[in-house]
Amino acid sequence: MSREMGRDDFVISARSVFLNKGNRQKFSLLTLLLISIVILSLEYFKSGPVNQIRMITKDIVIKSSYVASVPFKSISKTYSTVIDHFKMYDEYEKLKTVEIKKQKLILENNFFKEENHKLKKLINEKNLYNDEFYVTKVLLDQKSPYLRSLLINKGFKHGIKLGAAVRSDSYFIGKIVDSNYLTSRILLISDLNSKIPIIIEPGSISAILSGTGNNELGEIEYLPENNNIKEGGIIYTSGSDGVISSGIPVGKIIFDNNQIKVDYFVDFTQIDFVKVYYKK
Amino acid sequence: MSIINKTYSKFLAIFPVVILFISVLSNSKYNFTYDENYLSFNISYIIIFFWSLKRPEYFGYGFIFLAGILNDVIQNNPLGISSIEYLSICALTAFVSRRIILQNLIYDWVFFLISILIVGSINYIILVYIFNIPIAYNSLLLGLFATFIIYPILAKILSWIDNILQESIYDKKNQ
Numbered sequence: 001m002s003r004e005m006g007r008d009d010f011v012i013s014a015r016s017v018f019l020n021k022g023n024r025q026k027f028s029l030l031t032l033l034l035i036s037i038v039i040l041s042l043e044y045f046k047s048g049p050v051n052q053i054r055m056i057t058k059d060i061v062i063k064s065s066y067v068a069s070v071p072f073k074s075i076s077k078t079y080s081t082v083i084d085h086f087k088m089y090d091e092y093e094k095l096k097t098v099e100i101k102k103q104k105l106i107l108e109n110n111f112f113k114e115e116n117h118k119l120k121k122l123i124n125e126k127n128l129y130n131d132e133f134y135v136t137k138v139l140l141d142q143k144s145p146y147l148r149s150l151l152i153n154k155g156f157k158h159g160i161k162l163g164a165a166v167r168s169d170s171y172f173i174g175k176i177v178d179s180n181y182l183t184s185r186i187l188l189i190s191d192l193n194s195k196i197p198i199i200i201e202p203g204s205i206s207a208i209l210s211g212t213g214n215n216e217l218g219e220i221e222y223l224p225e226n227n228n229i230k231e232g233g234i235i236y237t238s239g240s241d242g243v244i245s246s247g248i249p250v251g252k253i254i255f256d257n258n259q260i261k262v263d264y265f266v267d268f269t270q271i272d273f274v275k276v277y278y279k280k
Numbered sequence: 281m282s283i284i285n286k287t288y289s290k291f292l293a294i295f296p297v298v299i300l301f302i303s304v305l306s307n308s309k310y311n312f313t314y315d316e317n318y319l320s321f322n323i324s325y326i327i328i329f330f331w332s333l334k335r336p337e338y339f340g341y342g343f344i345f346l347a348g349i350l351n352d353v354i355q356n357n358p359l360g361i362s363s364i365e366y367l368s369i370c371a372l373t374a375f376v377s378r379r380i381i382l383q384n385l386i387y388d389w390v391f392f393l394i395s396i397l398i399v400g401s402i403n404y405i406i407l408v409y410i411f412n413i414p415i416a417y418n419s420l421l422l423g424l425f426a427t428f429i430i431y432p433i434l435a436k437i438l439s440w441i442d443n444i445l446q447e448s449i450y451d452k453k454n455q
Contacts, residue, residue, distance in 0.1 A: 009379075017374040029374070032345045033367050039349070040360030043411070054359065061353040068305035140354070147356055178356065185356055192416055213416050 055180040062151050062183045066139040133275040134158060139183065141271065148191040148211065150174070152274060155182045159278045163243040167275045171265040172237050172248040176276065184276070188268055189218060189250065198250060199238040203228055206238055209250060209262060218251065218262035231255050235262055245277065292448050296331045296338045303327060304351045320423040324351065325399065326431055328366050329392055330438045333373040344370060361406050365399045372398065385432060393428050400424045
């Protein structure tokens, strides 16, 4: 008898929670939960009017989020500036002691470029990719346990397409995974879901660079068994996916507890502007 | 009552919602790394849990649904998943507030743990099993644990804000 009473109580409470509209509530919980499930199921439609509405919604929300995050950004920027000022003297001392052979490197680079151009001409290789890019502002940098991404201020209105390579300075940082009308999302190479075909030099070893969800080190997968990888080896994009250009530097090899890891060239937390490459 | 007073009263009434929207739109930068694991506090969970438990009349479910949609866009989640999570918290708090008369911080804290574990499980099941999006399980658990740990501190701050709001509303009514 008492068990039945308890069950009745439970049912009455559950009904009241899900169906009753409380004070100032315009919708019941059940209605909104059902709407959420319907919206969630619409994720399976990747084209058509549903997708267009989704893109417009995303554009509006991302722009609003940018405005809302301005005060927080300025606080963190001020903090970084203060820290940078404290570090300035140490960095100046380091720069004084490190011998930078910049001019020599520039001349060497020009020589190799010229040589590469001549060799390409010799084997009649056509340049599949062009160097057309947009320099665009980073609206938001998204950090969460599941996501390493950046939101940028250009969308498919500007010719940006899914899969386009994104660089910070000369280094590869990720690719476009979501393009709205005015904004796009870059999936960083440090993201857990990022898999990029790479080539390791010296040795021209092909492998896959996999993000770990950690901004500092990446992992290398599908390495040949008898590889001869040494610490300090440079990792470039291989371009074998047919989307990302080959030869873009990504990072260098380091050994961390006898495991091969990738130290990225870019500090992902300090990116303000990026170059998004697109095809004409 | 002058227009300024009316606006002020309305602002006070929607202040909890404003805090929720700021926490969602400001990109939730409450993260830090510990031992290569990313700890991410979910402030939105705490705000929704606290106010839907203490003063559900301030928190329209429609606003919570909207906050969930905004969060999904920013986090690049499938649209609707955060709304389900947030509304689930509301359902749990509404259920508990109907059945439990005595409330104190320790009870709330324990119940908050149960709620975020349920909501975390919903999140994991939808992302991994329905959408095949791999997520770092340890980071998810650590994030929930970090959120659980900071609950009492934030609950105290929110209680303090709530007291100020109550006093202001009471003063306005008696004017």
